[in-house]
Amino acid sequence: MSVKIRLARGGAKKRPFYHIVVANADAPRDGKFIERVGTYNPMLPADHAERIILKTERLQYWLGNGAQPTDRVARFLAKAELIKAPARTEQTKQPMPKKKAQEREAARAKAAEAA
Numbered sequence: 001m002s003v004k005i006r007l008a009r010g011g012a013k014k015r016p017f018y019h020i021v022v023a024n025a026d027a028p029r030d031g032k033f034i035e036r037v038g039t040y041n042p043m044l045p046a047d048h049a050e051r052i053i054l055k056t057e058r059l060q061y062w063l064g065n066g067a068q069p070t071d072r073v074a075r076f077l078a079k080a081e082l083i084k085a086p087a088r089t090e091q092t093k094q095p096m097p098k099k100k101a102q103e104r105e106a107a108r109a110k111a112a113e114a115a
Helices: 057-065 071-079 099-114
Strands: 003-012 015-024 033-041 053-055
Touching: 003 057, 015 057, 033 057, 053 071
Parallel strands: none
Antiparallel strands: 003 015, 015 033, 033 053
């Protein structure tokens, strides 16, 4: 079975709190896990010391044994310099203008240059 390092949600409604856990990949998000290796409290300011707490020794052990972190957890681990920073995935093209609008804009720019 593959092992993941991921977030398990806790806390009250609209007051999220996450445990960073090592769990089997097919286990439910908030279900059975192998070990707790940290916490993440998104309600605290970004520069607060207790926003992200990691057990670095245990994380190094699990990473050495092949556990794969999720995207969010990989960013936490990269910030703590436990792993190399993951490559940023390409953003969607959804907010960009569609093909016809791009053609009109190119035509306007060309006309402005000619004038």
